[in-house]
Amino acid sequence: MASGFCDNCSRLLREFAARLRRFWGELELKVREIFREIIGCNCFTPERMTARDLSSLYRVYDDETQLLSQGGLQALRRLSASQNTDMQMAAAMYYLHISHHLKSSLPCAFMEPVMALLLSGDLDVQKTISLALVNMLVKNNVCKELMIEMGMLVPILEMFKSGDSTAQCHSCACVAMLASSESNTDALLMDGIIPLLALAKNYDPKVQQNATWALLHLTQSDWSARILCQAGAIPVFVLLLQSADSEVQFYSCTALCKIAALQEHHQKLLSIGAQYLSKSLLTLMSSPVQKNSAQACRCLQTLLKNVLIHEQLMELNCVLPLKALLKTATPVWIESALTLLSSLTTQPSNKDILVSEGFLEEISQLLHRPRSSSVTIKHSCMIITDLCGSRVGEQAMVDSLCLLGLLGAFLSPSLSDETLLCLTSCLHHLMSYDLLRTKISTSVTPEHVYKLVELSEQTRSSQLSYNCASIIGKLEMSETLTQLLKPHFKTMSRYLLLFLKNRDVKFQQLGVATIAVLKKDGDFSSLLRNSELEAEIWKVHSQTEETRQLLEMIQPPSSSSPNP
Numbered sequence: 001m002a003s004g005f006c007d008n009c010s011r012l013l014r015e016f017a018a019r020l021r022r023f024w025g026e027l028e029l030k031v032r033e034i035f036r037e038i039i040g041c042n043c044f045t046p047e048r049m050t051a052r053d054l055s056s057l058y059r060v061y062d063d064e065t066q067l068l069s070q071g072g073l074q075a076l077r078r079l080s081a082s083q084n085t086d087m088q089m090a091a092a093m094y095y096l097h098i099s100h101h102l103k104s105s106l107p108c109a110f111m112e113p114v115m116a117l118l119l120s121g122d123l124d125v126q127k128t129i130s131l132a133l134v135n136m137l138v139k140n141n142v143c144k145e146l147m148i149e150m151g152m153l154v155p156i157l158e159m160f161k162s163g164d165s166t167a168q169c170h171s172c173a174c175v176a177m178l179a180s181s182e183s184n185t186d187a188l189l190m191d192g193i194i195p196l197l198a199l200a201k202n203y204d205p206k207v208q209q210n211a212t213w214a215l216l217h218l219t220q221s222d223w224s225a226r227i228l229c230q231a232g233a234i235p236v237f238v239l240l241l242q243s244a245d246s247e248v249q250f251y252s253c254t255a256l257c258k259i260a261a262l263q264e265h266h267q268k269l270l271s272i273g274a275q276y277l278s279k280s281l282l283t284l285m286s287s288p289v290q291k292n293s294a295q296a297c298r299c300l301q302t303l304l305k306n307v308l309i310h311e312q313l314m315e316l317n318c319v320l321p322l323k324a325l326l327k328t329a330t331p332v333w334i335e336s337a338l339t340l341l342s343s344l345t346t347q348p349s350n351k352d353i354l355v356s357e358g359f360l361e362e363i364s365q366l367l368h369r370p371r372s373s374s375v376t377i378k379h380s381c382m383i384i385t386d387l388c389g390s391r392v393g394e395q396a397m398v399d400s401l402c403l404l405g406l407l408g409a410f411l412s413p414s415l416s417d418e419t420l421l422c423l424t425s426c427l428h429h430l431m432s433y434d435l436l437r438t439k440i441s442t443s444v445t446p447e448h449v450y451k452l453v454e455l456s457e458q459t460r461s462s463q464l465s466y467n468c469a470s471i472i473g474k475l476e477m478s479e480t481l482t483q484l485l486k487p488h489f490k491t492m493s494r495y496l497l498l499f500l501k502n503r504d505v506k507f508q509q510l511g512v513a514t515i516a517v518l519k520k521d522g523d524f525s526s527l528l529r530n531s532e533l534e535a536e537i538w539k540v541h542s543q544t545e546e547t548r549q550l551l552e553m554i555q556p557p558s559s560s561s562p563n564p
Contacts, residue, residue, distance in 0.1 A: 080113035085122040092117050092128035099135035106142050118155040130170035137177035144181040160195040165204040172210030179217035193231045200236050205245045212251040219258040234268050241280040246289045257299040266306045278312040285321045290332045297336035304343040319357045326362045338379035345383050351390035360400040367405025374419040377409050381426035394433045417461050424467035431474040441476040453488040457495040473514040489524050493533050500536040
């Protein structure tokens with residue numbers, strides 16, 4: 001059948017059909033080649049598909065129920081066991097995502113892939129998984145003891161040797177968090193001390209900081225601190241006091257403070273050449289960082305159990321930094337300096353020097369500040385009591401404003417019984433010095449008398465009551481003072497009656513002595529006549545007389561008779 005085309009069109013159509021067949025043949029070959037290569041690529045391996053599924057999972061979900069699914073666990077196991085570092089990184093990134101959103105504990109089953117990732121040959125994988133561990137350790141999302149049991153400490157410590165500062169930072173942080181659990185101390189002390197001491201001297205501030213932080217945690221028990229010292233930690237900590245990083249300074253100073261709490265370490269601490277430790281701590285006292293300055297004071301105070309450190313501090317002129325701290329307006333600095341000063345004043349050889357350096361004046365200025373803290377008042381009282389015992393202390397107290405400062409502080413509202421007890425104990429002690437008793441007697445105001453009487457009558461603290469009543473009893477009874485006491489005679493009669501009924505002899509004696517002084521006043525004498533207080537006096541007198549007669553019946557042995 002004829003085609004209906006001319007010879008020329010038929011030829012052209014035949015040529016087109018032939019070319020089309022050749023083109024499709026070539027295209028088929030090309031397509032087969034491309035698909036053969038695509039299928040051979042690891043993008044289509046189960047691992048790669050698993051990694052993509054895992055990636056999409058944590059990009060979509062923040063809820064830990066979805067993140068910690070059984071399917072997710074299976075995927076993590078496959079990827080962490082892979083020899084492909086990209087697959088391992090996908091798993092490590094998933095754990096990093098979990099660490100930011102996890103609120104509860106990570107299930108134990110999820111810890112197995114972590115161990116595999118820590119053992120990865122790729123440092124980036126190790127850095128990522130160790131950062132995830134740090135996050136979870138900080139939030140207490142993983143069991144520290146389980147990590148040790150699974151052997152995770154070994155690869156973590158191996159990262160110290162990597163030379164990579166980020167890896168070292170992460171691993172040090174992990175070790176520090178693990179060291180916060182006492183049950184892990186043994187394992188850490190066995191393998192971790194020497195590498196940590198080496199990293200603490202690292203030039204990278206962040207590595208140095210984390211290593212020192214980890215070492216600090218290892219000083220939490222006496223036993224571990226002792227092992228640290230045997231391994232050479234003391235010179236390292238002392239050296240780090242001079243670090244340019246304030247956190248490193250704080251960690252090392254805190255560690256030294258814990259070590260210094262045991263006197264067995266004092267020889268090592270103080271044997272570092274040319275008084276290096278004392279000089280470093282005095283320098284740190286002047287730090288603009290509050291917590292570092294305060295910690296240096298605490299460390300020195302702990303060391304002051306050793307007489308040698310007293311001598312060193314006085315030789316190094318600790319007066320200047322102490323005065324500088326006392327003059328600040330910052331309570332933390334003031335209280336730290338006062339704590340250290342109160343320890344220094346306990347040493348007899350220091351007292352005259354500290355008085356001559358004007359510390360009583362410094363204390364008086366603190367007491368005259370409005371709303372002095374209870375810590376300031378407490379340590380001021382301790383310092384004043386100690387310095388009064390020096391050769392020139394009594395006269396220096398008279399010349400200073402300390403007494404007025406103490407009396408002013410006594411009237412402060414809302415003082416606790418503990419603070420009042422410190423204050424009244426100090427005033428009671430000062431009343432034993434003639435010059436000071438006279439000055440106190442002439443300085444008390446109606447407000448002082450009212451508060452002393454009020455506290456003498458209270459029953460919640462017997463020692464506070466005794467202190468206040470004793471101060472009243474020792475006052476020099478001038479006409480002015482007698483007039484101040486007159487409005488309180490009835491109240492005083494009540495607490496004196498309680499004192500006489502007290503079985504403690506010191507209360508009875510104080511009651512009798514006070515009545516003997518007050519009886520010279522006609523108004524008190526009239527109040528006493530035919531009262532219950534007078535009846536109690538006779539009862540005490542009768543008991544005392546009976547005791548005297550009984551004692552006379554006991555013939556003391558003569559000085560020549562042999563001991564029985």
